[in-house]
Amino acid sequence: MKVALICSLAACLPLAAGTLKFDQTKKEVTVGNDDKTVTVDYEFKNETDSEASIEKYDAGCPCATVGVKDSKMTYQPGETGTVRIAFDLGMVPGTMDKAVAIYLKGDSANHPSVTLNTHIIVPALVEVEPKSLMWDLGSTPEPKTVTITMKHSEPIKIVSMTGADPRFKQELKTIEEGKKYEVVITPASTEKVGMGVVHLETDCKFERHRSQRVFMVVRKPLAKPATAAAAAAKTTP
Amino acid sequence: MRTVTELALVLACASIGALATWKIAGPPSRVVACDPATISPDEICLATVQAEWKKGSFLWIDARPAAEWKLNGIPGSISLTTIGDKSFDEQVEASLEKLGTAERALVYCGSASCGISKEVVKHLNERGFIPEVRALHGGWDTLKQAGLVTDSSPAN
Numbered sequence: 001m002k003v004a005l006i007c008s009l010a011a012c013l014p015l016a017a018g019t020l021k022f023d024q025t026k027k028e029v030t031v032g033n034d035d036k037t038v039t040v041d042y043e044f045k046n047e048t049d050s051e052a053s054i055e056k057y058d059a060g061c062p063c064a065t066v067g068v069k070d071s072k073m074t075y076q077p078g079e080t081g082t083v084r085i086a087f088d089l090g091m092v093p094g095t096m097d098k099a100v101a102i103y104l105k106g107d108s109a110n111h112p113s114v115t116l117n118t119h120i121i122v123p124a125l126v127e128v129e130p131k132s133l134m135w136d137l138g139s140t141p142e143p144k145t146v147t148i149t150m151k152h153s154e155p156i157k158i159v160s161m162t163g164a165d166p167r168f169k170q171e172l173k174t175i176e177e178g179k180k181y182e183v184v185i186t187p188a189s190t191e192k193v194g195m196g197v198v199h200l201e202t203d204c205k206f207e208r209h210r211s212q213r214v215f216m217v218v219r220k221p222l223a224k225p226a227t228a229a230a231a232a233a234k235t236t237p
Numbered sequence: 238m239r240t241v242t243e244l245a246l247v248l249a250c251a252s253i254g255a256l257a258t259w260k261i262a263g264p265p266s267r268v269v270a271c272d273p274a275t276i277s278p279d280e281i282c283l284a285t286v287q288a289e290w291k292k293g294s295f296l297w298i299d300a301r302p303a304a305e306w307k308l309n310g311i312p313g314s315i316s317l318t319t320i321g322d323k324s325f326d327e328q329v330e331a332s333l334e335k336l337g338t339a340e341r342a343l344v345y346c347g348s349a350s351c352g353i354s355k356e357v358v359k360h361l362n363e364r365g366f367i368p369e370v371r372a373l374h375g376g377w378d379t380l381k382q383a384g385l386v387t388d389s390s391p392a393n
Contacts, residue, residue, distance in 0.1 A: 060350030061301055063320040091324040092360065099350055110269070110349075131326075132364045195337040197330050213326040215364065217337040222368055 018052035019104060019113055020075065022083075028119040033152075034206040035089060035122075042083045042116050046075040053105040058112070059098070063088045066100055083116065093124040125152040125209040126202060132215035135190045139221075143186040147212050149201065151177050156204045158163040163181050163198035168216050170198050187218055194218045241376065267347050269375030269382065279358045281371035286343060289311050295341035296367070300353040301377065303379075310391030311345075311380070318354045329364065336366045345373040345380060 022044040031038045046052045053074045069082040085100055097119050101112035126148065133144045139173045150156040155178025163170060166188060173182040183198060200212040271282035286295075297314035299306040303323075306316040315332040319325060329336060336342075342361065346354040354372035362369045373379060380386050 039269065058348075060348050061320065061353050088320060090320045091322060092319045092356075094360070096319065096352075096356055098352055101350055130365065133364065133365060152318070193338065195333045197333065208324075210335060211324065213327075213330060214334065215326075215329065215337075215366070217333075217366060219337060222340060 010023070018046055018048035018050035018075075020052050020054070020079065020102075021047045022114060022116070023211075026117045026119070028121070029031065030121040030123065031089060031123070033123060033125060034208065037086055038120060039086045040083060040118050042085070043121045044079065044083065045080045046077055049077050051076055054101045054102060055105050055107065057083070058103070059085070060101070061080060061098070062101060063090065064098055074141055085116070086117065087120060089120070089122055093122045093208060096120045096122070101132070110161075122156060124204065125150065125204060126156060126212055127151055128212050128214060130215075133185055134216075134220040135187055135218045137190060137193060139190050141190045143184050144185045146185065148181040148183065150210065152204070155179060156202050156209075158200055159203050160201040161198060162201075163196060165196040167194045167218075168196045168198075183201065183214060185214070185216055190218050192218065193220065226227045246252055269379045271374045271379070276374050277355070279355055279370075279372055280374045281343070282374050283383055286373070290341060290343070295343055296335055296339040298344040298354075298357060298361075298370075299341050300344050300346040300351075300357045305347070306391055309386060309388045311385065312387065313393060314391045316359075316391075317344075319360065320355055325360050336361075339367050340369070342367045342370045343373055344370065345376045347377050349375045349378055353377055 002211060012104075012164065027040055027042070029038055029040055032083075051074060054068060057068075059066050065086045067084050069084060072081060075081055083100075083102065083199045084199055085098075096134065097117065100116045100118075102114040102116065104113040107113050123143055129147050129149070133146065135141065148158065157178050157179050158172065161170065161172045161183065169188065171184045175182055183200070185198065187194070194217075196216040198214040198216070200214070202212065204210045271284065273282050273285060276282065297311045299310040299314045299337050300316050300318045301310075302318060302321060303316045305318045306314065310316065315335055317325070317332065344354040346352070354376060358370045358372050361367060377386070
């Protein structure tokens with residue numbers, strides 16, 4: 001009987017690994033205008049009766065560096081720790097969602113015990129809308145307008161506009177100095193497929209926001225997707 | 238002597254348990270599973286691409302760091318990523334001829350969990366060049382498993 005009991009317990013040994021409870025598995029951070037990196041901490045505690053070990057962590061992308069405080073990977077019941085993630089923010093403003101997988105001892109290859117999700121907001125100080133203009137081949141070469149709105153508390157001026165492409169004529173209009181501008185772009189012709197870029201340089205002191213681009217494309221008309229065409233035909237009286 | 242015997246017995250039973258688990262559940266799976274019903278709307282399974290997207294009718298976009306793309310990106314692909322020291326629009330300008338004429342694009346990044354491909358999809362949709370842009374579920378891992386990684390330059 002005693003032997004049978006010991007054997008049963010032994011067979012269950014692989015299932016006895018402890019786990020870690022994180023205070024939060026989702027966080028949102030808003031970064032400074034010129035921050036190149038941001039660090040986010042996730043606190044955890046071993047609230048089980050067994051030892052828990054972090055076997056590995058996977059950020060999935062080279063834009064994040066993951067570490068555990070003091071490089072301590074094994075936690076006894078009641079012990080606490082911190083996973084620290086440093087994100088490289090790159091040069092692109094906007095929002096990004098990053099996931100870091102934490103694999104504990106006993107986890108299978110593609111199923112981590114915990115996934116830490118970070119929503120990062122990199123404020124856009126210069127908003128260009130729309131970011132690109134398109135004309136169909138053979139359509140009327142009518143002017144189209146891009147609006148540039150400064151979202152910073154201080155004024156940001158457009159200091160230059162370049163893009164000497166004879167296929168597109170561009171005109172910069174100041175709506176409110178340091179706050180709002182418009183660029184009116186007109187293709188010289190829509191008889192040929194063509195692409196162009198307008199470069200806008202601002203006096204913004206933050207590198208990430210200083211240069212802006214507007215893209216222009218004259219292209220073949222796109223075929224309507226079958227489903228959309230069918231839906232349109234259905235609603236036509 | 239009895240302690241040693243019991244210890245050996247415990248170890249033997251634990252080993253049998255582990256072996257039974259391996260036999261029943263199989264070895265750890267490294268295959269990136271993809272179910273079209275459960276992936277996010279901006280993603281697509283490779284099987285769907287292979288079945289429904291005509292070969293050569295779409296643009297491959299490599300969202301891994303540019304150095305990795307140069308090393309072994311998919312032939313004909315372009316590099317477009319949100320990491321590194323180049324702005325997104327600077328990269329778009331470098332590949333504008335391809336982006337401006339593509340009707341479909343498939344974006345891949347380094348693994349199933351990298352997330353960069355979805356960011357690229359989002360930024361491309363904001364620019365509106367390409368009617369349909371999707372992130373490949375599983376990214377590079379899926380491409381490797383499918384034997385689509387040739388380790389040659391993307392310019393080929």
